[in-house]
């Protein structure tokens with residue numbers, strides 16, 4: 453079979469700036485992690501771009517390069533970090549407060565971490581009730597805030613002599629906002645910015661500023677930030693890739709691993725009860741019912757889409773799904789998530805699965821930030837703009853085209869991602885259909 457044409461990908465020349473609104477547990481674990489890896493102090497465990505391989509051609513060809521040797525990604529040495537926060541702490545202080553990484557490790561990269569000082573954030577307590585930001589910009593309108601953020605982005609790029617930027621939202625989860633008229637078109641949204649429309653949250657202002665400058669923007673939190681027609685329009689206009697939302701870590705990661713397996717074996721589900729305890733700042737923010745609602749929506753949709761009750765009513769009709777998050781300070785970032793899964797098998801006989809995942813949230817999220825930053829930059833250099841469905845693998849609530857349903861199954865997501873990389877590089881897509889096997893035995 454002829455090879456498909458290669459997508460033209462601009463080389464990863466010069467430095468790539470990775471900016472995160474929010475310099476908290478996830479972002480400092482990501483930044484400190486990359487610094488430690490660059491110094492040879494640790495390994496990039498959990499990062500697909502750094503550790504993953506990709507099979508090319510037929511199995512008999514034995515071509516399985518590392519992903520980072522196959523596609524032109526930015527090198528870790530070429531990443532430059534920055535961000536915004538609503539507290540003044542530098543990345544070292546913030547990492548100490550987050551308590552995810554050991555002080556021994558942080559001290560080995562302390563000067564580098566200390567040099568990362570956040571820019572003042574755009575914030576309003578209405579959108580994150582549990583936080584009292586003290587390090588925030590002040591302006592008359594949301595439009596003015598957007599201009600200030602664009603200046604920050606441009607200054608950061610110039611000062612650090614960067615070639616390109618990507619932005620990954622690692623800020624706190626904002627309250628639940630339903631898209632309304634102001635989100636429907638770019639024109640309405642820009643008017644809304646000028647008139648301080650209350651349905652425009654700070655994360656949307658960051659997203660607008662990034663996209664206006666054509667900078668790729670990914671959202672790691674579940675709140676509405678760029679996933680509405682106005683900013684889809686802007687992303688298309690400025691050719692910026694967008695992706696999101698809500699990093700797929702912890703309990704939902706487990707759900708998207710187990711549920712496809714149950715469905716593959718045609719095992720039924722009566723109910724799935726999930727509860728968590730966590731004690732970091734994220735847990736505190738999610739203790740507020742309005743922020744929790746945003747998270748709940750994101751976590752609940754996963755099973756419906758994977759199990760497809762409309763196709764398998766005898767197995768998945770009206771299964772009961774409950775998700776709870778409890779703020780419990782003694783645990784810090786070391787969350788514990790319990791799942792009780794009531795399933796049924798042959799002739800309807802009931803069984804139970806219990807999962808007790810003692811995970812570390814930010815340890816699972818940090819490599820996702822790295823992979824997203826590198827893939828979003830790749831997407832832009834490949835001239836892929838708008839929604840990047842092939843990055844669904846990293847998210848609990850993947851952005852999808854308006855007339856399609858989101859793909860939640862981790863294994864389908866992985867196949868889609870790797871096939872996109874093969875497509876970019878002019879390699880045959882692999883469907884695992886086994887046609888070669890058929891020819892062999894004929």
Ligand SMILES: NC(=O)c1ccc[n+]([C@@H]2O[C@H](COP(=O)([O-])OP(=O)(O)OC[C@H]3O[C@@H](n4cnc5c(N)ncnc54)[C@H](O)[C@@H]3O)[C@@H](O)[C@H]2O)c1
Pocket residue numbers: 473474475476477478479536537538539550573574575576580583621622623624625626654655672673674698699700701702732733734812813814816817
């Ligand atoms: N840790 C995970 O596994 C995981 C998984 C999925 C999603 N998330 C989401 O990622 C985000 C970050 O998580 P985290 O554990 O680092 O939380 P965190 O509370 O440690 O960090 C968030 C930071 O954002 C800052 N912030 C809040 N509003 C801001 C604004 N408007 N501008 C700039 N900074 C702002 C806060 O001051 C804080 O320092 C949260 O929304 C969380 O829900 C995390």
